[in-house]
Amino acid sequence: MRVLGVDPGLTRCGIGIVDGVPGRQLDLVGVGVVRTPHDLDHAQRLLRIHDGIEEWVVSHRPDAIAVERVFAQHNLQSVTGTSQAAGIAMMIAARHSIPVALHTPSEVKAAITGSGRADKAQVGAMVARILKLAEPPKPADAADAVGLAICHVWRGAATNRYAEAVERARATPRRSYRSHA
Amino acid sequence: MRVLGVDPGLTRCGIGIVDGVPGRQLDLVGVGVVRTPHDLDHAQRLLRIHDGIEEWVVSHRPDAIAVERVFAQHNLQSVTGTSQAAGIAMMIAARHSIPVALHTPSEVKAAITGSGRADKAQVGAMVARILKLAEPPKPADAADAVGLAICHVWRGAATNRYAEAVERARATPRRSYRSHA
Known part of the structure; x- marks a missing residue:
């Protein structure tokens, strides 16, 4: 399974x-x-974000796209650009019929380090360890995006295993349980 | 001058x-x-918004696109969808090399009715009067988008006249004013 992670932002x-x-x-x-x-003009920046993500998607054909879920920040201007970049990434995924999942920063931190409150350095160090890299991917936004992709492989798989178990349970005749509905 | 107004939203x-x-x-x-x-899946909704706006732009070739400026609302979920739809409209404009302007709801109300606090019914009624329509365009989101376009024709022209005046002033040798810088 190939997962493309996107840490959305207007500047990076x-x-x-x-x-x-x-x-x-x-x-x-x-x-x-x-x-x-x-x-650069805001509209032109959004277009560059679009074209840049599109290029990564077309050249790497991921099976899933994981996007960081955007939350309210102190700076409304910044949250607007961030959520617009996230929206563009989601739209590109839909256009290529690639499933999209959103993960919060703490879900990613918890999946990667075991703690939802880990700092950027800890996430970077664990990402490097998981992928057997000499050092964390740079800059930090790139390491975060890699962390999102790892988180999605692991969480997605858990979700899939659950879905498969439900599927199997439905297919198998029930023995010890009877519905009284 | 042909202006396409967009009142952004995920649902309408x-x-x-x-x-x-x-x-x-x-x-x-x-x-x-x-x-x-x-x-519908959020990513799919954004793609439909994209394809819908793109169709209007391609079939009507506007000279400018005016988008309502999105502000913080009580519902963060709703402001996210709205600002993502606005971002997609801006990105489409940039892709077609069409200039984009953002106008706030009160700028539009003030331009159309003379008051920044006018309600939707007043804006709709004035839009109908300005365009000599039998009744306001429906639904209200469509009337708001028409109001944005009207506002942009009028404000854009004022901005252009100011820019032209500045240009003329720069080209003309100064007489009554001397800089002591």
Whole structure:
């Protein structure tokens, strides 16, 4: 399973791609940042974010796209740009019929480090350890995007196992349980 | 000058197009709403908003696109969808090299009715009067989008006249004013 993680942002949009299945060694396929200059027109910046993410998706054909869930921040201007970048990533996924999942920063931290309150350095160090890299992917936005992709492989698999168990249970004739509905 | 106004929203995205120049009768070219169902996946809804706005832009080739500026609302979920729809409209404009302007709801109300506090019914009634329509465009999101487009023709022209005056002043040798810098 190949997952493309997106840490959305208007100035820096982190991209990280991993291949693998839970319980086996994951491979880092690609990592990068789509950047747009502050002095560029807002609409043009959104277009560059679009074109940059589109290029990663087309060239790496992920099976799933994981996007960081955006929350309210102190700066409304910044949350607007961030949620617009997230929306563009989701729209691109839909256009390519790739399933999208949103994960909160604490879900990613918890999945990667075991603690939802880990700092950026801890996440970067664990991402490097999980992927057997000499050092964390840089910049931090890229490491976060890789963390999102790892989190999605692991959480997605758990969700899939649950769905499969439900499926199996439905297919198997019930013995010890009888519905009185 | 043809202006396409967008009243952004995830459930209903209003579109209104007017032709004209300030001081002359404006013509309503088109009005409509891009709708997406509540139960559709968020990413799919954003794609439908994209494809709907794109269709209006391609078929009507506006000279400018005016988008309502999104402000914080009580419901963060709703402001996220709204600002994502606005971002998609801006990105489409950039892709077609069409200039984009943002106007606040009160700028539109003030331009159309003379009061920044006018209600939806007053805006709708004035839009109908300005465009010599038998009744306000429906639904309200569509009337708001038409109001945005009218506001942009009028304000844009004022901004242009100011820019031209500044340009003329720069080109003309100064007489009564001397800089002591």
